[in-house]
Amino acid sequence: MARRPVKVTITYCAECGYERQTLALTEALLLACGHELSGVELIPWVEGSFEVVVGGERVHSMYRDGGFPEPANVVAAVHRIAGGEGLP
Amino acid sequence: MAVTRERFASGLTFEQYKQQMTRNRERFEQNEREVQIKPPDLAAFQALPQPLDVLVLAEDWCGDVIANLPVLGRLAQESGKLNVRVFLRDQNLDLMDQYLKEGKYRSIPAFVFFDRYFNELGRFIERPDDISRLRERKRRELYGQHPEYGSPETPIDQLPEEARAGLMQWMASLREELKPSQDQAVIRDLRAIVERAK
Numbered sequence: 001m002a003r004r005p006v007k008v009t010i011t012y013c014a015e016c017g018y019e020r021q022t023l024a025l026t027e028a029l030l031l032a033c034g035h036e037l038s039g040v041e042l043i044p045w046v047e048g049s050f051e052v053v054v055g056g057e058r059v060h061s062m063y064r065d066g067g068f069p070e071p072a073n074v075v076a077a078v079h080r081i082a083g084g085e086g087l088p
Numbered sequence: 089m090a091v092t093r094e095r096f097a098s099g100l101t102f103e104q105y106k107q108q109m110t111r112n113r114e115r116f117e118q119n120e121r122e123v124q125i126k127p128p129d130l131a132a133f134q135a136l137p138q139p140l141d142v143l144v145l146a147e148d149w150c151g152d153v154i155a156n157l158p159v160l161g162r163l164a165q166e167s168g169k170l171n172v173r174v175f176l177r178d179q180n181l182d183l184m185d186q187y188l189k190e191g192k193y194r195s196i197p198a199f200v201f202f203d204r205y206f207n208e209l210g211r212f213i214e215r216p217d218d219i220s221r222l223r224e225r226k227r228r229e230l231y232g233q234h235p236e237y238g239s240p241e242t243p244i245d246q247l248p249e250e251a252r253a254g255l256m257q258w259m260a261s262l263r264e265e266l267k268p269s270q271d272q273a274v275i276r277d278l279r280a281i282v283e284r285a286k
Binding site for chain 1: 111149150151243244245252256259
């Protein structure tokens with residue numbers, strides 16, 4: 001079955017200086033996921049946020065999980081969700 | 089481990105802190121210029137029998153640092169009674185972990201006041217509690233007036249772009265609107281701490 005491309009949304013706190021982590025994650029996704037992506041949306045926000053949503057599934061939340069995600073984990077989430085798999 | 093005088097003395101002065109800032113310095117210095125200190129408040133600091141040491145944990149990317157550290161800086165400058173030393177939080181986590189908000193959050197700024205014997209007099213962390221409550225109340229009022237924003241719990245990435253832009257604009261306006269009252273609340277909280285030294 002063909003893989004269905006997914007959208008990734010990264011909401012990051014622009015006041016907090018999370019641009020580097022956002023760009024590093026975006027780069028990792030673009031290099032590793034290619035046509036599995038239908039788009040990558042970057043949302044500058046405030047209040048210490050760093051949220052990553054893949055195909056509607058929140059795979060990382062700084063509020064919920066603390067810290068930044070490992071790019072490899074987000075890449076794995078894209079592979080999984082684009083492949084039509086559920087939660088690991 | 090308690091902070092020693094030697095460790096305290098190794099911190100940055102307020103001016104050194106400003107000089108090493110890599111972002112937000114313009115906003116920081118604008119806030120510093122705009123702080124209004126009422127004569128009775130200034131007098132309370134000037135009346136200190138001896139200067140107090142004030143340990144600060146800060147980072148230049150934090151909005152609460154940009155808003156509240158300039159208030160402390162002006163009080164120190166105008167009273168001549170506060171010996172401020174600033175430590176960058178992310179390079180001094182051992183210090184930060186001694187002054188956690190609610191015992192668990194590495195919130196900044198943290199201002200820790202010490203008396204002449206280097207006993208802690210009190211601490212100010214992040215922002216005044218009443219300002220946090222006021223911000224939350226205004227936020228809930230806004231959501232009540234704008235059903236298109238969903239609820240305050242709605243993740244920002246689930247809002248349409250137009251709603252996000254409106255919300256961001258409102259938050260920036262709120263910050264400006266609350267700035268004078270926030271400055272006064274910070275001065276009030278810091279004054280309450282230093283008055284314990286008398």
